[in-house]
Each structure stands twice: as structure tokens, then as C-alpha cells.
Amino acid sequence: MRPDVEVVAEQVFAALADPTRRAILAALASGGPATATDLAGRLPVTRQAVAKHLALLAEAGLVRAEPGERRRVRYRLRSAPMQVAQQFLAALARDWDSSLDALKDHLDRGA
């Protein structure tokens, strides 16, 4: 069964609502896969806090744990759920009102 876009969007936006989780995602996006220890070294939070956030991000499908020894588990960013969120934002950002106003102005100018 295909997952509901609404459920995916809710998880993505809930995940992005927290500044530490945004920082973790940004670190994985810019630097590639990393362990909880690596991330704690780069961010102003404890390893325990990073691990807790990574668990939530994995639950939402935004990161994936790569198989490995417990403390060496590396987390990798998964972009597919973000694309659902991007589509949601694209619908909100598609400004037909301004475009149609411009069409009206164009036609009136040419009359």
C-alpha cells in the first residue's frame, strides 16, 4: 500500500519543527553519513540528545541507520519524504492570483 502523503507531510514537518533536528539534517546533508558521536561533536548537544533525535528522524523515514556495530552506526539522509513536503510547499507557493492579475493587466493594456 502506498503511504498517505498527509502522514508523510505531518512527520516531515514535525521533524523539521525542532531546531536541533534541523541542525542534524543540515549536517547530514552537507557532510554525508555520520555517527551520533560525530554529530554530537559538531553540534552544541549531547550524544544522548542526538541519539534521541536520530531515532525520531529514522521513525519519520528522514534518516536511515546503516548496519554496523552499535556505537559505529552511521546515519544517512533520506530525501524522498522531503520531496513530499516540497510538493506541499509548491502548491502553497504557486501564485495563480498574481499570474491571473498580470494576465488581466496585459489584456487591458492591449485593448
Added chain:
Amino acid sequence: MSFPDRIERTVELAHPPAKVWAALTTAEGLAAWFGDQAAIDLRPGGAARMSWNHGFTVQMRVERVEEPTVFGYTWQISGLPEEDPRRTYVEFTLEPAGAGTRLTVVESGFAQLPDDLHGKAYEGNAGGWASELGELASYLDAA
């Protein structure tokens, strides 16, 4: 459902359908109100393109041409990578209204899911960069 799949607007224009049609379906018309530059091959399956002076370009594909009542095209979803295959469908419907035109625009398809959202295809994609960089490394090593 709060995730909008479809956007719909109707406007009353004080100009006859033929004139509105020209504004929607010619490069000159599109460049005058929609993009800053435009090109269009007006037939189903034809390519069209609009670009803006701030640097954004969108590729379109003409889908329906029923002069002067229905013009439809698909285009990329803004914000998604250019190679993403998903498109939204935009359809303009023109109806005579007195001396003018009632124009309806419907854009649909925002709630499509990526096919690879939870599938195996995605796992392949996620590994894409790592394997491409691996290939680059082997290529350089061999050289």
C-alpha cells in the same frame, strides 16, 4: 484532506476568447504576462518553455489544444530537482461570457507521491552518490 492536490481559479476577463487564447498559447502572449521569455510548439506533445530574468526556467509539455476553449500543459513541480519525473497538469478553460471570457485555470497533481518513497528503487538512489564517487575514484586510480 489538508494536502492540496488541486488549485482552481476563475476570472472574468473583458476580452473575447480569441484574444485570451492568444495570450495563453503564443510565445508573445506568454512572455507578456507570465514569463519574461517564452517559446511554444502549440500541438499536443509539443515542447514549451518559459524563463524569467531572475534566472528561473521551466520546461512545459503541451497536452491539450482545443482552440479557443481548452489549453492544457504539464510542467515541473517547482522546488523539485529538474530530473524528477513528476509533473502537475495545468488546464485553462475559456467560456464566452457576454462580450468577454470566463477563464478557469485548474492545476492538479500536487499530491503525487514519489514512486520510490518507501521502495527499493529509493535505496538504489540513496546509494547513488556513494557509488558514483566510487566510480570516479576508480577512474582516477586507473588513469
